[in-house]
Amino acid sequence: MSAFEARNLACSRAGRRIFAALDFTLPAGGALILRGANGSGKSSLLRVLAGLLAPVGGELHWDGKAVNDDPEAFQDNICYVGHGNAIKPVLTVHENLAFWSKLYPPKSAEGYDGLLDQALETFSLTALRDVPGRQLSSGQSRRLSLSRLITSPARIWLLDEPSVGLDDVSLKRLEAAIAEHRAGGGMVIAATHTPLDIADADLLLLQDFAPPAIDPELLENSW
Numbered sequence: 001m002s003a004f005e006a007r008n009l010a011c012s013r014a015g016r017r018i019f020a021a022l023d024f025t026l027p028a029g030g031a032l033i034l035r036g037a038n039g040s041g042k043s044s045l046l047r048v049l050a051g052l053l054a055p056v057g058g059e060l061h062w063d064g065k066a067v068n069d070d071p072e073a074f075q076d077n078i079c080y081v082g083h084g085n086a087i088k089p090v091l092t093v094h095e096n097l098a099f100w101s102k103l104y105p106p107k108s109a110e111g112y113d114g115l116l117d118q119a120l121e122t123f124s125l126t127a128l129r130d131v132p133g134r135q136l137s138s139g140q141s142r143r144l145s146l147s148r149l150i151t152s153p154a155r156i157w158l159l160d161e162p163s164v165g166l167d168d169v170s171l172k173r174l175e176a177a178i179a180e181h182r183a184g185g186g187m188v189i190a191a192t193h194t195p196l197d198i199a200d201a202d203l204l205l206l207q208d209f210a211p212p213a214i215d216p217e218l219l220e221n222s223w
């Protein structure tokens with residue numbers, strides 16, 4: 001059974017330590033919700049897990065092997081949906097999704113077009129299929145960004161504030177997609193400030209891994 005693990009992970013940004021000694025183990029079908037105040041490091045952690053930001057300490061393990069042994073191969077396991085929607089304004093909804101989908105090997109070659117249609121349908125985008133990206137509302141843009149999860153074969157979904165801007169129907173669609181992904185052995189790690197109904201998710205509070213605050217008195221006495 002696959003597992004995704006962080007061991008003793010540490011992250012700095014612009015020379016400032018954001019978190020340290022961070023551990024988690026996510027089994028197949030598992031879910032982890034990241035919570036914490038603004039600036040506590042949720043997005044930074046997701047970027048580290050996605051391989052977009054190098055940690056300053058610790059290791060990631062996949063299936064018992066260090067991710068660093070073959071980081072490129074590990075990328076096939078990741079689908080990261082960050083803050084930004086990264087939608088090309090001149091491409092239509094369908095073309096945007098097709099563009100992203102070329103980044104991953106399709107789940108099945110013969111069902112490729114059907115998979116794109118299914119992804120659009122999942123996030124109620126079928127009627128907007130030929131609309132250019134520049135004409136989408138913010139919630140529609142978010143739905144398009146999330147729709148690439150459906151076409152990706154990746155086992156690990158990394159989601160940064162996935163529900164921002166979604167209406168109630170779309171939120172339920174996202175929750176259902178997450179449940180289905182997990183039922184098939186997929187894993188989800190999501191940073192969110194808003195309620196997201198993910199059954200039996202573990203909770204990781206970033207403040208538990210914050211570096212200790214420096215006592216100003218100690219600083220004064222150190223000179």
Ligand SMILES: Nc1ncnc2c1ncn2[C@@H]1O[C@H](COP(=O)(O)OP(=O)(O)OP(=O)(O)O)[C@@H](O)[C@H]1O
Pocket residue numbers: 013014018036037038039040041042043044045
């Ligand atoms: N590109 C960057 N360069 C330098 N520092 C950064 C950068 N991005 C974020 N930081 C800093 O890293 C820290 C953690 O930011 P991060 O975005 O990970 O927090 P967050 O918990 O996701 O916040 P929010 O809830 O506001 O989305 C913050 O102090 C922030 O100022």
